[in-house]
Amino acid sequence: MAANQVSDVFAALADPTRRAILARLAAGDATVNELAEPFPISLQAVSKHLNVLERAGLITRVREAQWRRCRLNPAPLRDLAQWVDQYRRLWDDRYDTLDGYLRELKENTDDRDQ
Amino acid sequence: MAANQVSDVFAALADPTRRAILARLAAGDATVNELAEPFPISLQAVSKHLNVLERAGLITRVREAQWRRCRLNPAPLRDLAQWVDQYRRLWDDRYDTLDGYLRELKENTDDRDQ
DNA sequence: GTCGCCTTCAACCAAGTGGTTAATTAACCG
DNA sequence: CGGTTAATTAACCACTTGGTTGAAGGCGAC
Numbered sequence: 408m409a410a411n412q413v414s415d416v417f418a419a420l421a422d423p424t425r426r427a428i429l430a431r432l433a434a435g436d437a438t439v440n441e442l443a444e445p446f447p448i449s450l451q452a453v454s455k456h457l458n459v460l461e462r463a464g465l466i467t468r469v470r471e472a473q474w475r476r477c478r479l480n481p482a483p484l485r486d487l488a489q490w491v492d493q494y495r496r497l498w499d500d501r502y503d504t505l506d507g508y509l510r511e512l513k514e515n516t517d518d519r520d521q
Numbered sequence: 522m523a524a525n526q527v528s529d530v531f532a533a534l535a536d537p538t539r540r541a542i543l544a545r546l547a548a549g550d551a552t553v554n555e556l557a558e559p560f561p562i563s564l565q566a567v568s569k570h571l572n573v574l575e576r577a578g579l580i581t582r583v584r585e586a587q588w589r590r591c592r593l594n595p596a597p598l599r600d601l602a603q604w605v606d607q608y609r610r611l612w613d614d615r616y617d618t619l620d621g622y623l624r625e626l627k628e629n630t631d632d633r634d635q
Numbered sequence: 636g637t638c639g640c641c642t643t644c645a646a647c648c649a650a651g652t653g654g655t656t657a658a659t660t661a662a663c664c665g
Numbered sequence: 666c667g668g669t670t671a672a673t674t675a676a677c678c679a680c681t682t683g684g685t686t687g688a689a690g691g692c693g694a695c
């Protein structure tokens with residue numbers, strides 16, 4: 408995962424509306440109208456949020472007749488879980504020494520990005 | 522974890538400089554000057570980044586003589602790991618049915634925030 | 636083709652962000 | 666006390682962001 412992609416994913420998740428959209432999409436695909444329905448903002452604003460999520464790779468949109476169906480793409484979330492796992496030893500008491508050694512080894516080889 | 526705190530943590534992590542500062546602090550406490558040294562930006566800019574990290578709860582600063590020592594606080598990262606774990610079933614094949622049931626049960630009780 | 640629905644594009648606005656330089660505060664040292 | 670070092674605050678700037686309204690594009694139905 409390149410550094411700017413990490414930034415894009417974090418930035419996308421920094422907005423509560425976008426997190427709510429993701430939560431909705433976790434339950435299944437939806438159209439833009441369906442996604443916009445719960446929010447007190449304009450459809451255009453939701454469309455902008457979807458652009459941000461798409462640029463971050465968190466969703467994909469496919470044309471389906473006159474609708475554009477949105478689908479959650481979990482890959483960046485998986486990468487995020489890996490990223491935060493770099494820091495697990497800082498809070499996880501059950502993080503044993505061998506496990507810690509392996510993770511730090513991994514940090515120093517694959518994980519050149521912060 | 523309140524919704525705005527989640528947002529603050531994600532927003533704080535959306536900047537590569539701030540992620541690099543966290544990575545440095547994971548190796549041990551440091552002063553502002555020590556943290557600023559690797560970056561091509563002014564000390565004041567680093568100080569601003571530290572404010573953002575502090576507001577997000579990711580670091581704490583304590584006065585020590587004429588220095589101000591920065592320390593990483595892993596709690597928000599732990600919360601983040603929990604947040605992203607809500608979505609684990611979407612990418613993890615080894616996510617079995619019982620585990621899934623327990624997690625969704627948990628989502629519907631503690632995790633009212635998106 | 637024309638109407639209507641779903642969605643996006645364009646232009647704008649207020650507020651926030653990441654950076655700068657200059658000034659200020661805080662603490663130690665002589 | 667005065668000087669030095671560490672760090673923050675203040676004021677400013679260019680750019681981004683999240684929202685708005687209005688216009689336009691795509692597609693199906695008639």
